[in-house]
Amino acid sequence: MKKKILAFIMAAATCFSLTACSTSSNSDSSDNSGAGNSNSNSNSDSSSSDNSGAGSSDGSTIDLVVWGPEEDQTFLTGLIEDFKNQYPDQSFNIQLGVESEATAKDTVLTDPSAAADVYAFASDQLNDLVAAGALADLTALSDAFKAITGNSIDDIMAMNIEGSVAAATKNGNVYALPLGAGNNFFMYYDKSKITENDVMTWDGLLSAASAAGKKAGMVFNSGWYNGGFFLGAGFTASMNADGTTNLDWNKTSADGITGVQVVEGMISIASNPAFMAIADNDISNQIAAGELCAVVSGSWDMSTVEAAWGAENVGVAKLPTYTCGGNQVQQGCYSGFKLMGVNGMSKQVGWAAVLAEFLTNESAQMKRYEARQLAPTNIKASEADAVMANEMLAASIAQDAACGVLQDVGGKYWDPTATLGELIAQGQLKVGDTEAIQAALDTMVEGVTAPVE
Amino acid sequence: MKTKQLIKDILRHVVLVLLVSFWLIPIVWLIATSFSAYPGRNTSNFFPEQLTLNNYIALFGSDTVANFKAWFMNTFKIACVCCVVSTLFTIMVAYATSFSKFKARKPMMNIAVILNLFPGVLSMISVYFILKALNLTNTHFGLTLVYCASSGLGFLIAKGFFDTVPRSLCEAAKLDGASQARTFFTIIMPLSKPIIVYTIISSFLTPWTDFVFAKMILNSGISDMWTVSIGLYNMLERSLINSYFSIFCAGGVIVSIPISILFVIMQKFYVDGITGGAVKG
Numbered sequence A: 001m002k003k004k005i006l007a008f009i010m011a012a013a014t015c016f017s018l019t020a021c022s023t024s025s026n027s028d029s030s031d032n033s034g035a036g037n038s039n040s041n042s043n044s045d046s047s048s049s050d051n052s053g054a055g056s057s058d059g060s061t062i063d064l065v066v067w068g069p070e071e072d073q074t075f076l077t078g079l080i081e082d083f084k085n086q087y088p089d090q091s092f093n094i095q096l097g098v099e100s101e102a103t104a105k106d107t108v109l110t111d112p113s114a115a116a117d118v119y120a121f122a123s124d125q126l127n128d129l130v131a132a133g134a135l136a137d138l139t140a141l142s143d144a145f146k147a148i149t150g151n152s153i154d155d156i157m158a159m160n161i162e163g164s165v166a167a168a169t170k171n172g173n174v175y176a177l178p179l180g181a182g183n184n185f186f187m188y189y190d191k192s193k194i195t196e197n198d199v200m201t202w203d204g205l206l207s208a209a210s211a212a213g214k215k216a217g218m219v220f221n222s223g224w225y226n227g228g229f230f231l232g233a234g235f236t237a238s239m240n241a242d243g244t245t246n247l248d249w250n251k252t253s254a255d256g257i258t259g260v261q262v263v264e265g266m267i268s269i270a271s272n273p274a275f276m277a278i279a280d281n282d283i284s285n286q287i288a289a290g291e292l293c294a295v296v297s298g299s300w301d302m303s304t305v306e307a308a309w310g311a312e313n314v315g316v317a318k319l320p321t322y323t324c325g326g327n328q329v330q331q332g333c334y335s336g337f338k339l340m341g342v343n344g345m346s347k348q349v350g351w352a353a354v355l356a357e358f359l360t361n362e363s364a365q366m367k368r369y370e371a372r373q374l375a376p377t378n379i380k381a382s383e384a385d386a387v388m389a390n391e392m393l394a395a396s397i398a399q400d401a402a403c404g405v406l407q408d409v410g411g412k413y414w415d416p417t418a419t420l421g422e423l424i425a426q427g428q429l430k431v432g433d434t435e436a437i438q439a440a441l442d443t444m445v446e447g448v449t450a451p452v453e
Numbered sequence B: 001m002k003t004k005q006l007i008k009d010i011l012r013h014v015v016l017v018l019l020v021s022f023w024l025i026p027i028v029w030l031i032a033t034s035f036s037a038y039p040g041r042n043t044s045n046f047f048p049e050q051l052t053l054n055n056y057i058a059l060f061g062s063d064t065v066a067n068f069k070a071w072f073m074n075t076f077k078i079a080c081v082c083c084v085v086s087t088l089f090t091i092m093v094a095y096a097t098s099f100s101k102f103k104a105r106k107p108m109m110n111i112a113v114i115l116n117l118f119p120g121v122l123s124m125i126s127v128y129f130i131l132k133a134l135n136l137t138n139t140h141f142g143l144t145l146v147y148c149a150s151s152g153l154g155f156l157i158a159k160g161f162f163d164t165v166p167r168s169l170c171e172a173a174k175l176d177g178a179s180q181a182r183t184f185f186t187i188i189m190p191l192s193k194p195i196i197v198y199t200i201i202s203s204f205l206t207p208w209t210d211f212v213f214a215k216m217i218l219n220s221g222i223s224d225m226w227t228v229s230i231g232l233y234n235m236l237e238r239s240l241i242n243s244y245f246s247i248f249c250a251g252g253v254i255v256s257i258p259i260s261i262l263f264v265i266m267q268k269f270y271v272d273g274i275t276g277g278a279v280k281g
Helices: A002-032 A045-054 A070-086 A101-111 A123-131 A139-149 A153-158 A162-168 A202-211 A223-232 A257-269 A283-289 A299-309 A347-360 A362-372 A389-404 A411-426 A432-450 B002-034 B054-059 B068-099 B105-117 B119-135 B140-149 B150-160 B169-173 B180-191 B193-209 B212-217 B228-234 B241-279
Strands: A062-068 A092-098 A118-122 A176-180 A184-192 A215-219 A237-238 A245-247 A274-279 A291-296 A312-319 A321-324 A327-330 A334-335 A338-343 A404-406
Touching: A002 B119, A062 A347, A070 A092, A070 A245, A070 A347, A070 A362, A092 A283, A101 A118, A101 A123, A101 B212, A118 A123, A118 A347, A123 A162, A123 A338, A139 A153, A139 A347, A162 A176, A162 A338, A162 A404, A176 A347, A176 A362, A184 A299, A184 A389, A184 B228, A202 A291, A202 A321, A202 B054, A215 A223, A215 A283, A223 A237, A223 A257, A223 A321, A223 A334, A223 A404, A223 A411, A223 B068, A245 A411, A245 A432, A257 A274, A257 A321, A257 A432, A274 A283, A274 A291, A283 A291, A283 A299, A299 A312, A299 A389, A327 B105, A334 A389, A338 A347, A389 A404, A411 A432, B002 B241, B054 B241, B068 B105, B068 B150, B068 B180, B068 B193, B068 B241, B105 B150, B119 B140, B119 B212, B140 B150, B140 B193, B140 B212, B150 B193, B169 B180, B193 B228, B212 B228, B228 B241
Parallel strands: A062 A092, A062 A118, A215 A274, A215 A291, A334 A404
Antiparallel strands: A118 A338, A176 A338, A184 A291, A184 A312, A237 A245, A321 A327
């Protein structure tokens, strides 16, 4: 009997200690809760977004979490302070987390309700994020938004360059605010070895590199880079609603160029001894290794290039033209934008949208440009003197203007296109062997357009 | 005869040396790269061209990418709690199953073994949602809970060890009027040092090596909250790897330090623990 009573008391004690633990940690977690998932906050999203216009401060603190990339952390911290000062009547508890734009989609989609209220992401992730309900429809919030900031969503979008607006819009609704452009690639060249005229064409570039005893490099085994040859020739790639990709690269493009001709153009570049086919993710290393005098890469490699060649020798230009079916064809590229979105599952959609706007407006974009040389999408910011004088941005913008195509491909796009690039880089396809090239293109298109399981 | 033996010995050692060098190459590379002056991935040389200590200094900088001090303290804190709680759980379950005779003993042990056959990651999603419902995601308490909660299931080796302790000791203690707790703490524990050490090491290691649960539970993106494994993983992100790869290697070297120290201290018990527990299972 005694034993049974003891057992009962023990069991009760265990239960009690469990509850004690969970309550104490509850209060704990709301103090430092990361993901804005505290249910205790009585402000529902609708109430806050509806009457926040009147500067509603019912005394409660608004909890917001912002995710920005590593490079932005310092200046985002400053901007968040500015934001709090801008709305002194409302008390905020804003936390800043780290999430790269490139991987935002993966992290957010793991559990959108635990993700940040405001987060930065790359424009090619928009479709998936909207489909998962992880982005709030800002157009629907426009009135409440105007009440606080004085601008409607359309007014704000009108301040940004056209391409970025298109990248942030889906089915006519705005889902994100553009924060930067220039997510593309262009040509770096060593001015001491190569002239501005040489980089106009791949032929000129390669012969100049050969004369200098150096090499010109580009990544061939990645669809992101090698797709540029096809895009420049007028081919297209687009994604359907179900996530499959349309690709016409084994046919004839709108410009009357066949896919085979494009591949032959690529082969003649790859087979040139002055060309170095760089493996994906190995660009920075190869630049530092010192064998290159020209390389196709993006703004992220600026510091590596400057270290290798000396800042005064670094030249930047839009991508060269390449010989294709006897003509010179401008090499294109995918372009992308960086966007700031509001989580559709946020408890504070209204304030989150206001914060997102604050983090992407003209002065924020100027600060971001100063911090990490990211091209602004805000028209006024992109016309600022410092930005206009930046050669690298000029090259990036010129490349976009020449033939940047908004990246819009599904997940099946990458492996087959990388394989084709690898075949070309290794010299397994030969100019003139049209059958083999056509077969390789057909295989690639079949792989890319395959249904998504 | 003697020469034959000699040749055999030489062959054996050559094979061993080869195996050891294969096994050591990645570790040598990691340590060498952690001193590299070139911040990104260097695939052209095995040994860095210029050496520097800056990676170790940068690792403890206040940068949000290299916030190693906070991560290290977080992991250390979790590991210490885990170490104590898991060890207690494991040893207590092992004691109960080894020394007490009760009706459900066999079925419970069978269930435990079967549960142990399932990989822990299977429960990942449900663990996440339960923690979220309790508001324990993004807390170190939640993470510690996950690490400790199932540790009782790892009792088998400890039970095997306890089975080798003479029953008569317990019986004598019982006759002298000792309670179960007293028998456990004053008679059995001092006799079972090797297995306790083994349990301590393995439960201390869990938080240092776990990535999956930590990444899932600490998902707020606030780098002060992270453990070492998430923080180091974050350095390998596409936009960061070119400036943080050598620092990442330095982090890898430093992580191994507390584990090595613990191991060196407890090494002599460790061997006893595994072999002793495995003799009779």
